[in-house]
Amino acid sequence: MELPKGFGAYVANIGIKDTTTDFVVVAAESVCPAAGVFTQSRFSGPSVRVSRENIASQSARAVVVISKNANVATGERGLTDAREIVVGVANRLGCDPSQVLIASTGVIGRMYPMDNVRAGMRQVPVAPSSRDVDAVARAIMTTDTVQKVAEATIEGSNARIVGVAKGVGMIEPNMATLITLMFTDALIERAELDKIFRRVIDKTFNCVSVDTDTSTSDTAIILASRAAGKVDLAKFEQALYEVALALTIQVARDGEGAEKLIEVCVDGARDARQAKIVAKSIVNSPLVKTAVHGADPNWGRVAMAIGKCSEETDIDQQRVVIRFGPQVVYPTFVDTSGLDALSKYMHGDTVRIHVTLNTGKTSCTVWGCDLTSDYIRINADYTT
Amino acid sequence: MELPKGFGAYVANIGIKDTTTDFVVVAAESVCPAAGVFTQSRFSGPSVRVSRENIASQSARAVVVISKNANVATGERGLTDAREIVVGVANRLGCDPSQVLIASTGVIGRMYPMDNVRAGMRQVPVAPSSRDVDAVARAIMTTDTVQKVAEATIEGSNARIVGVAKGVGMIEPNMATLITLMFTDALIERAELDKIFRRVIDKTFNCVSVDTDTSTSDTAIILASRAAGKVDLAKFEQALYEVALALTIQVARDGEGAEKLIEVCVDGARDARQAKIVAKSIVNSPLVKTAVHGADPNWGRVAMAIGKCSEETDIDQQRVVIRFGPQVVYPTFVDTSGLDALSKYMHGDTVRIHVTLNTGKTSCTVWGCDLTSDYIRINADYTT
Numbered sequence: 001m002e003l004p005k006g007f008g009a010y011v012a013n014i015g016i017k018d019t020t021t022d023f024v025v026v027a028a029e030s031v032c033p034a035a036g037v038f039t040q041s042r043f044s045g046p047s048v049r050v051s052r053e054n055i056a057s058q059s060a061r062a063v064v065v066i067s068k069n070a071n072v073a074t075g076e077r078g079l080t081d082a083r084e085i086v087v088g089v090a091n092r093l094g095c096d097p098s099q100v101l102i103a104s105t106g107v108i109g110r111m112y113p114m115d116n117v118r119a120g121m122r123q124v125p126v127a128p129s130s131r132d133v134d135a136v137a138r139a140i141m142t143t144d145t146v147q148k149v150a151e152a153t154i155e156g157s158n159a160r161i162v163g164v165a166k167g168v169g170m171i172e173p174n175m176a177t178l179i180t181l182m183f184t185d186a187l188i189e190r191a192e193l194d195k196i197f198r199r200v201i202d203k204t205f206n207c208v209s210v211d212t213d214t215s216t217s218d219t220a221i222i223l224a225s226r227a228a229g230k231v232d233l234a235k236f237e238q239a240l241y242e243v244a245l246a247l248t249i250q251v252a253r254d255g256e257g258a259e260k261l262i263e264v265c266v267d268g269a270r271d272a273r274q275a276k277i278v279a280k281s282i283v284n285s286p287l288v289k290t291a292v293h294g295a296d297p298n299w300g301r302v303a304m305a306i307g308k309c310s311e312e313t314d315i316d317q318q319r320v321v322i323r324f325g326p327q328v329v330y331p332t333f334v335d336t337s338g339l340d341a342l343s344k345y346m347h348g349d350t351v352r353i354h355v356t357l358n359t360g361k362t363s364c365t366v367w368g369c370d371l372t373s374d375y376i377r378i379n380a381d382y383t384t
Numbered sequence: 385m386e387l388p389k390g391f392g393a394y395v396a397n398i399g400i401k402d403t404t405t406d407f408v409v410v411a412a413e414s415v416c417p418a419a420g421v422f423t424q425s426r427f428s429g430p431s432v433r434v435s436r437e438n439i440a441s442q443s444a445r446a447v448v449v450i451s452k453n454a455n456v457a458t459g460e461r462g463l464t465d466a467r468e469i470v471v472g473v474a475n476r477l478g479c480d481p482s483q484v485l486i487a488s489t490g491v492i493g494r495m496y497p498m499d500n501v502r503a504g505m506r507q508v509p510v511a512p513s514s515r516d517v518d519a520v521a522r523a524i525m526t527t528d529t530v531q532k533v534a535e536a537t538i539e540g541s542n543a544r545i546v547g548v549a550k551g552v553g554m555i556e557p558n559m560a561t562l563i564t565l566m567f568t569d570a571l572i573e574r575a576e577l578d579k580i581f582r583r584v585i586d587k588t589f590n591c592v593s594v595d596t597d598t599s600t601s602d603t604a605i606i607l608a609s610r611a612a613g614k615v616d617l618a619k620f621e622q623a624l625y626e627v628a629l630a631l632t633i634q635v636a637r638d639g640e641g642a643e644k645l646i647e648v649c650v651d652g653a654r655d656a657r658q659a660k661i662v663a664k665s666i667v668n669s670p671l672v673k674t675a676v677h678g679a680d681p682n683w684g685r686v687a688m689a690i691g692k693c694s695e696e697t698d699i700d701q702q703r704v705v706i707r708f709g710p711q712v713v714y715p716t717f718v719d720t721s722g723l724d725a726l727s728k729y730m731h732g733d734t735v736r737i738h739v740t741l742n743t744g745k746t747s748c749t750v751w752g753c754d755l756t757s758d759y760i761r762i763n764a765d766y767t768t
Contacts, residue, residue, distance in 0.1 A: 042699045043691025073687045073701065073714060108684025109714070170671055170688060211670045212596070213685075214692035286595045286670075287554055287763055294764030300492025301597075303457045304554060307427025308598035315426045317457065330457060330493070373757040379671055380678030 004185035006225025010128035014120025017068035027062035034060035039218035045072035046082035058190035061099035150246035159186035159228035171210035185228035204244035210255035257374030267363035275364035289371035388569035390609025394512035398504025401452035411446035418444035423602035429456035430466035442574035445483035534630035543570035543612035555594035569612035594639035641758030651747035659748035673755035
């Protein structure tokens with residue numbers, strides 16, 4: 001996959017942790033409209049702080065990402081290091097440091113090896129020219145098993161949107177996301193880009209959870225080079241949604257240790273908030289996740305996960321309907337022939353749980369994954 | 385361990401699921417003060433509904449527990465069955481059905497095998513006379529690996545409090561608890577008993593979480609036979625706290641698949657609510673739980689779990705202190721000799737995480753357990 005027109009990339013290993021690529025700069029040919037949303041964590045890192053400051057102008061020239069070290073909980077020195085990197089990259093590109101965004105991901109509580117970082121920065125070309133999106137996606141990976149890329153062409157134009165994402169653990173973005181970078185060559189104004197980006201993120205990356213743990217480093221950024229001219233805004237939003245949705249589902253499916261994608265749709269809800277609370281309660285329940293892992297149509301656990309939303313007092317268990325795939329499992333009890341079909345469905349690599357609350361008319365869909373022994377194995381020995 | 389004076393028990397297998405004991409009645413010699421708190425689940429079962437109605441009088445004669453079947457999400461028939469059991473037990477004891485409490489635990493969404501239950505009820509003696517607390521505790525177990533019992537004598541008296549509890553999965557009680565039954569022979573008035581019981585439950589069973597999943601069947605009940613005479617109320621509350629705390633810790637340590645007890649103390653908090661939100665966020669984080677399982681002093685995950693309490697905007701990462709056991713790990717970085725001690729500490733069977741927020745002066749302690757492959761194994765194949 002190729003970057004949209006007007007962007008170039010530089011990818012390298014600069015010795016952060018091992019010999020895989022760990023450093024990437026994606027730069028536009030000139031400063032361009034940009035939007036970003038970030039973690040709400042009270043332990044957010046210096047990268048998030050610096051990027052928040054720099055994107056306040058709704059414009060940027062480039063983004064630099066360092067993977068395998070999150071630069072989080074590193075105090076004043078961590079902040080100084082982040083600012084030095086932004087300045088270093090800006091100097092190479094010949095732009096103002098306030099036009100460079102930064103994201104980091106990896107272990108918390110370690111200082112960057114700054115000698116390596118400085119040597120690496122000196123190699124950044126004045127005009128990064130690689131168009132290879134997969135290389136960018138691979139360079140930002142930590143425990144991801146596959147790179148995550150998606151693209152769409154905006155209907156009625158030649159403009160494209162390309163996105164990359166990383167993140168498979170510590171994933172429950174909260175009004176923000178893990179790390180995802182999107183690039184478009186559509187001509188779009190800053191304020192419009194910002195509004196559309198936030199709406200799309202809210203329906204996609206803010207609806208995924210691997211393990212209920214919100215990262216300190218969540219960062220979602222989009223840059224628009226404008227090189228491919230004007231587009232219809234509604235069609236732009238649709239294309240952006242498709243890219244973000246595809247990346248969201250890739251993140252859920254590659255959740256640490258995951259073998260199955262879980263999609264939970266809650267409809268007939270009082271409002272969007274209720275739909276999301278119930279859907280998240282189901283997709284985050286370890287007992288639902290382990291039941292899906294065991295291909296066990298244990299709908300009682302879905303009932304439990306709905307029930308524990310105890311502040312939603314308008315939910316009446318007599319009016320709730322629960323389905324696995326197309327099959328109603330509550331309140332209608334499944335007969336034997338239905339059980340066979342259900343068992344076959346549960347053995348697939350995607351399990352859709354559909355709940356109708358009958359408290360209203362709003363719906364929400366969220367994505368997650370099953371909970372497996374591999375999740376334990378991966379996370380019981382990560383840092384030391 | 386023996387029941388307090390004025391109580392007798394009957395324990396049996398009545399064929400709910402297998403050949404282990406699954407039916408228990410504990411009766412007082414006459415109607416006596418009682419208190420109870422129950423799940424807030426929107427999918428709470430008929431047992432919870434019937435017990436709530438019957439304990440409104442703050443008095444009871446007996447409690448019947450059926451294990452291995454929760455009688456939840458069973459509709460009108462489930463409710464009819466629960467009422468029939470209460471009537472049946474009351475008839476055997478010669479009391480009013482409104483004086484009998486009922487609790488159930490086990491699989492959700494299955495009807496009781498009522499023929500077996502009816503045959504079993506016919507065997508209940510008019511005056512249950514067993515004093516064996518361990519037999520009661522074993523009869524209410526489902527996936528528990530050990531029975532959970534505790535006792536205390538009220539200082540300055542001969543009165544005792546004895547408690548049993550069950551529950552190792554679907555455990556995050558919410559203003560209620562799993563199933564715990566307590567019995568005392570102290571002479572105590574109904575209103576006092578209710579007040580003290582609620583206060584103690586809030587500091588003990590409402591501070592435990594195995595897996596964030598709140599049961600549909602949580603029930604905590606205490607009966608006071610008054611057979612041992614008057615007691616000092618403050619000393620009664622202290623003794624009740626000791627019994628409830630001991631049971632709470634037994635529940636956490638026996639969490640499904642658990643190998644280690646995790647105790648999280650948050651102090652220097654703005655208020656009790658903030659302390660509990662942060663403590664629960666830590667003890668419930670799958671990444672903290674897997675790090676403890678791997679004996680990995682990965683304090684960055686504790687920082688993450690504090691950080692994700694994003695509505696607690698007065699938490700400042702520069703003022704937070706994190707300790708594993710006695711060892712400060714943030715913000716002071718541990719030197720090599722400290723790391724050895726820390727590693728040894730993390731390999732113990734109890735890990736204490738102590739966080740000082742420095743936003744105020746309130747504290748809260750909660751209990752949980754590590755997350756292991758056995759949790760996955762146990763729960764990936766439970767019903768079918």
